[in-house]
Structures are given as C-alpha cells and as structure tokens.
Amino acid sequence: MGGIEEILAVKEMIQGMAREAKLSARQLRTARRSEKDAALDFMAENILARKEEIVKTNAEDVTLARKKGLSPAMIDRLTLDQKTIGSMVAGLREVAALPDPVGEVSGMWKRPNGLQVGQVRIPLGVIGFIYESRPNVTVDAAALCLKSGNAVLLKGGSEAISSNLILNELLAAALRKANLPEKSIQVIPSTDREAVGILLDLDDYVDIIIPRGGEDLIRFVAENSRIPVLKHYKGVCHVYVDEFADVEMARKICFNAKVQRPGVCNAIETMLVHKKVAPLFLPEMIREFSNAGVEIRACEESAKLIPGLKRAEEGDWPAEFLDLILAVRIVENMDEALDHIERYGSNHTEAIVTDNYERSQQFLERVDASVVLVNASTRFNDGFELGLGAEIGINTAKLHAYGPMSLRELTITKFIVFGSGQVRT
C-alpha cells in the first residue's frame, strides 16, 4: 500500500494514462471498421504466435498466487492454458466479425423549417474497466471496447498483473501495426489498492466505469466513483411455475436454471410455485433436485407437502446462493409471485412457465427485470444467447442499457443536423 509519496506517484502515472486514453479516444472516434477489425486480427495472431510465452508468464502469477494461498477456484480463474488462450483468440475473431455499431444512423427526419435531423451512433469515449483476476477478460474487454471505438483503461486483479502486462504488450503491438493509437488499450500496471480509487476520481478523462466481479468489488466501485457506473450487484432470479404450466416443461426449465451452472448470476435462487400445481409438480421436482445434490430451503406450505425438507428462513429469500441451494415457495396466485419478485428480485432475470396466454402477457408487462422470459430458462440472459454477440457485463440499473451490454451498449447517439441557413425565430 506504500507511503504517501508512492501513492502520489501512482496517481500521477494513472492520470497520465487517462490523458493518453482521451487522446486515443479522439482518434478512435473516426477509425474505420476495417482498421479496427485488422487490429483485432493482428491481436489474435500475436497471441497465437507467443502463446508459450504467455503460458510461462501466467505460470509465474499462478505460482505467486498459490504461495499467497488463493482458493482453488481463484487459481482456476487465474490460469491461462492452451484452451483459454484458444478461446481468447476465437473471441477476438468473433468480435471482428460482428457489425460495427459506430456510424449507424438510427433515424432521420425533416422539420417544418427544412432542417434535416438525424441520430448517429458514436463511441462513449474512455471506459474504465475494473475486474478481478481473470486475464482472459483483459483481452475480451479490450476487443469489445476497441470495436465500439472506445479507449479503455483496464484495472485487473493484482494477482494477474504479469499475465495482463504481457497481453497488453501484444495488444499494443497489434494496434501499432493497424495504425491505431497504441494507448487505446492500457493495463494499469499498479497493484496498489489505491489505484482503483484514483481511477474512479478521473471524471475529466473517463466517461464510464464498468466493474466486473463480486458484489463487494461492485459496491465499492459504485459508492466511490465520481464517474457513471454500469453494474449489477447480484442476480436473485426466479422461475414462477404457474397453475397452467406444462409440468414437464416446468421441471426441465427449473432444473436447467438451477443446476446447469449454479455459480452464475442468471441461475435461479428461488422457485415460486402456484399452489394448484404444487402437488403435481413439486414432489417429482424435489426428487430430481435432490438427486442432483441441490439443497432445498422450503416455505411452510411446501414443507407440509414434502416432509423432511429444510425450512427456509427470511434471509433465504433475498440471498444469492451461487451454489446448489434453492429456496422454494408456494404462492396463492400470480399476484403473490409478482409481489415476491418485486420485493426480493434484483431486476436481473425472471421467468414464468405457463400455457395461459393472459398470464404470460401479464408477467411480461408487470415484472421489472432486464430480461423477462416465458417458457424458457433464465440462463438465456447472456449477450451471445440473446443474439447480441459477446457481452462486457449485465446492467441492472435502468440507465443507458438494461440487461446484457454488448457492442451497441458501448455507444450512444448524437444528433446531426443538416441545414441551409436556418435560424431560430
């Protein structure tokens, strides 16, 4: 954490990087798609060409992390092997293949005085991206920022610092080769804790902050930033099994939403079941979950229906378990399910299973979540799965973008006006 002089030096360094980022952003504003795609291709080539070296450098990070006693899950996320390198390269090529949102004119109309007014998509400017120790995210995030015409300052977890710096070197070389400003992508080389706070203070240079990681990191960023933040704290998602649900379909969807990947934000934490369908649906569903090792936390009514279940406590309803744990609640009617979601949901992903037309429409309209689904698993809240392409995160605040953020969400529109001498009277 260093003394005051060290911190001042870090501050000066980060400010200098932010100034460079802003200058780069001005150039990127008018970069052509062909230039950006060429840079992405060169990045893929560079990474492939130097993959042994990347793995070796990453191994140093991993060795240090082991010495520090990091958990196996964290070591796993930190490790770069042939497979993760392969998917970084594939990711770069996928982003190159995506359409460029910059320059798209979303509408143009003529005013009574002859002015022609349109809206054109432009980059945001400079993005500050703050994340934990997953070096592949360095490349994924850099690719999305570059393609959308933004400069990016990357502040990754300190355990990944050597890996991030070698990747940054390869990305910068590709930018130079494509005649794009090499400071468009900059990994902040400091492992000081203060570096994040310094970055969050640079509202003269940085247009937007995107944090990705655990709830603590995101809360810290949101509470300390002078710059607008796009973030989601947690995903407390539900499936509501309606009285008119196809019970087979409901079991398949609930099972998938909980079990397929329990540690992610679009997995469900609570299953809400209409009381009329519960006797038919629940016993078999609970058996399936138990066989898969899912621990159930049951409401009073469901515990009555299926003896021996662990009882849910009040703290279970707002909990994001991120694990093979599922709260289960029987509701009197859909209104009660909607009230539960309103109270405990996190505006992330909510699904209904029903064959009733009116219920499906009501659920879609009345639920406030970034993605609302009928008869499909919550696991589809994902940029790729929804057809947007790679995503940089999911925003659960109703500002700028609600839901997965892909290339388009890293842009904004400005108005352009074609006149012929008009003045205002």
Added chain:
Amino acid sequence: MGGIEEILAVKEMIQGMAREAKLSARQLRTARRSEKDAALDFMAENILARKEEIVKTNAEDVTLARKKGLSPAMIDRLTLDQKTIGSMVAGLREVAALPDPVGEVSGMWKRPNGLQVGQVRIPLGVIGFIYESRPNVTVDAAALCLKSGNAVLLKGGSEAISSNLILNELLAAALRKANLPEKSIQVIPSTDREAVGILLDLDDYVDIIIPRGGEDLIRFVAENSRIPVLKHYKGVCHVYVDEFADVEMARKICFNAKVQRPGVCNAIETMLVHKKVAPLFLPEMIREFSNAGVEIRACEESAKLIPGLKRAEEGDWPAEFLDLILAVRIVENMDEALDHIERYGSNHTEAIVTDNYERSQQFLERVDASVVLVNASTRFNDGFELGLGAEIGINTAKLHAYGPMSLRELTITKFIVFGSGQVRT
C-alpha cells in the same frame, strides 16, 4: 437550518415519500396511455379552474422573495401570471398529444433454438427532479414524467414552495380522478437545505436524478448523489465559419446564435473564423454585433484586423458568458477549430458554416457534441425544435441519452423472450 431532530424528521418524511413514489411507479408501469392522457387533461382543467387562486398563492411567494431581496431576474422566473399559466396548460395538452413511448417494441428476432427475443420500452421508475424557483417547471416536469410512466419527486427552490404545493394539490386531484396513484407526483414540502442531500441518498427508491438550474446546483447534485444523474453543467457552444462559408448565411447564423437569446445554454460563446474568410466576413459581422450591443473579446489576429476591439484573455475561451459577450478567434484551418472545440467546448452544441461537402462531413464526424449542425444556428438544440416534443433537460454526458431529453429518454428497454421450453445446454 434546524437542529438534528428537525433534520431527522425531514429525512423520515422524504423517505416515506420515496417509498410511496416507488409503489406508485409499480402501478404506473402498466398504466394505459388513455389513463395517463386523461390525467393530463384533468390537470389542465384543474389549473384553469383555479387560476385566480394560483396567482394569489404565487403572489405570497413573490412578496416574500422581494422582502428577501431576490434579483429582478429571479423574481421574474418565480412569478406566475395569466400568460405563464396559459403556457403550463398548453404544455400539459401538448404532452397528452405526444405518442406514449412505453410498450414500443424496438425490435424482435428469432434465435437458432427458436427463442423469440425482443426489446420493449419501459419507464425508468422513480425520478428525482431538482430545480430552482420556477413553479411552471413543476407542471412541465410532472407531465413528462407521468406520460413516460414514471413517478417523480419534485424538489423545487424554497422561494416557490407555496406555488409548488398548490400546483401539486391540483395535479394530485387529477391523478385521483383518472384512477392513477396520486403519489405519482409529489412536491417535497421542505425548504430545508438538507432536503436535497437526503433525496440524493435514497438509491433504494430513486432510479435517476435530473437537476435543472445553474452550474453550482448541478455540480452539487452530481458530486453528492449516490443515484445516477443526467445533467449538463454548461453550454460553451461555437460556430465555426469555414473558408468556404457563404458569408451572408454565416452572419445570419452567428447573429442568431449569439443575440436571439443570449442567456440560454445553446447560445454561442465563441465564434471561430477561418483566416481566409475573416477579412470578408468579420468587419461587417462585428459591426452588426456592436449595433446589437454585443461586447467582443478578440484574439490577436482579429484584433489586428479590426482595431479597437477588446482583447480576449485565456479565461474567455472556456467561459459561459450567458450574456451579450462573444469571444472571437481566427484559426489557421479547420483542424485548429476542431482542436479549440475539443479543448474548450462542453459537448453541448457545435455548428459549422460551409458550402464544402468534405468539410461538412468531417465536422459532423469529428466533433464530439450532443448536437452538431451544418449551416444552422446552435439555438436549434432543443427538444421541440429537433422534433422530439417537450424536453426535461439536456444531457451532455455520453450516458443513456446525449442531448435533449424528451419522453423517450425517460424510458429504457428491457428484453422479453418468448420460449417453448428451451433450456441452455
């Protein structure tokens, strides 16, 4: 302003109002356009029916403000007369006539697995609107928030408190009559300075803060809010008169942009003139400005061209004069004009006057401002003038909405997904 106990009481009151606002927002989410338009019409009727009373109540505010020694300009903004009441009523009816953005589906597509994915427009939720002592803004802002399906907490200037409260009473009566939640629109009745800080802290209830007023107010709000803020600090706007400009047109546009209403944000503060056109354009232009009482602050080159002009100082280039003062600078070429705008502009409104195709295209692409115009006055950066309808403010941060914010900018899209049992593999 009051002891700790009083402040705690104000805090409790505002928290209670915010809770009510959130409950109202949940109901407004599904309100039909016909209900919202009916409420707006009832509001217009109520205001017309009780206009004498409004004027009388407002006179009390004005009398107090005079005693406090407020400036004539502030007294003017505070005063409600038959004319301002007439324009409030007309504003309500105009908003009723605008299309409802809520429910609009901006796109729908099918995924390879058969999922149908769409994006539908929804309200933001609860808006905190902070403004100065213009009671007509209470009605204008309330109308836009209601029509876009949002609940609003209104914190106006303390001098307008009696006027705002009687208007709130009439708006609430209209909401009741239209069977909409009357707490959808709430004027915060406190004149405590702490009230603003309390409101900015309620991130559990309020989705977005929109401040409208002087730079100090906006800076205070932006620096103290835990809630995302949509704002612009100032409008330092330019017209660049290119070497290929039609000089007659350029004079008409520059004159309009400075003189028609100098105290507003989309008036220009600096005129940038290509050196090749300066001898032809500038002397006559300066004469016109002088005749209109505009004080010129000239760069070295323009002062050489036209003797006797007051010289500009460095502090004049980033200044928002909001007055009949204009800085003038002769530039070597368009790049120098673009550098000047990049350095001193406020991302608000920028215009070029040129008959050259390439220059017009370059200017439109390279300038980073919420509205960029060719051959038209900067005064057109306005919701009505651009064809969006009434506006609630102009946003100069590149987040959510860049430029004038009208009904659509008070909404966001969520994803809706129609499935038939799909799960993720």
